Amino acid sequence: MGDWTWRSMEERDLVQVVALADRLFPDHPEDAAHFGERLALGARLCLALSDAHAGVAGYAVAYPWPLGRVPPLNRSLAPVPSAEGAAYLHDLGIEPALAGAGQAGAGLALLIGRMREAGLHDLALVAVNGTVRFWERHGFRSCAPSDATARTLASYGGEARYMIRTL
Structure with a gap:
């Protein structure tokens, strides 16, 4: 089902990325402008899983x-x-359709490699939709949020967990 490769995300990918995000995370909608802002801020830390013929089938925004x-x-x-x-x-x-093919781990490995090149040593995220165990398998640990962080975390849903991986 295609020759999928992780690469740096480009602005032209945003239409497909936002459409995929809307399908995958309907309870956490993000406007295209905010994806664009995050891409501009993250540059090499934002990735697209793409195929020359099928377009974008995955993404990482960091x-x-x-x-x-x-x-x-x-x-x-x-x-x-x-x-x-x-x-x-x-x-x-x-x-x-690509779940279980190792693409999430491959994208995460590329992201971590780029973080190391940039001198970054910690990666945080908010696990949603029952993904805590997935992130734990990839070296993340749950952390108790501060009161201020807990208020923002609550906007991600009741089961959201703040997690960190030290590289």
Whole structure:
């Protein structure tokens, strides 16, 4: 079903990325403008899983961001705080037809390699939709949020968990 390769995300990918995100995460909608802002902020940390003929079937959106702070959903990140060696994985999404083929792990490995090249040493995320065990298998651990972070985390849903992986 295609020759899928992870590569740097480009602005031209955003239409397909947003459409895929809308299908995968209907309870966490994000406007295209916010995906664009995150792409501009993350540059090499934003990835697309693509095939020359089938387009984009997966994506990872990550950007420098301080540990212990959860970015708001569907809102601008400005002003962007100092990341101090950390990044935030805003989204990792794969077309369900490719689930179980190792593409999520491959994309995560590429992202971590690029983080190391950039001198970043911690990656945080919010696990939603029952994915805590998946992230634990990839080296992430749940962390108790501060009171301020807990309020933002609540906007991700009642089962959302803040997780960190030290590289």
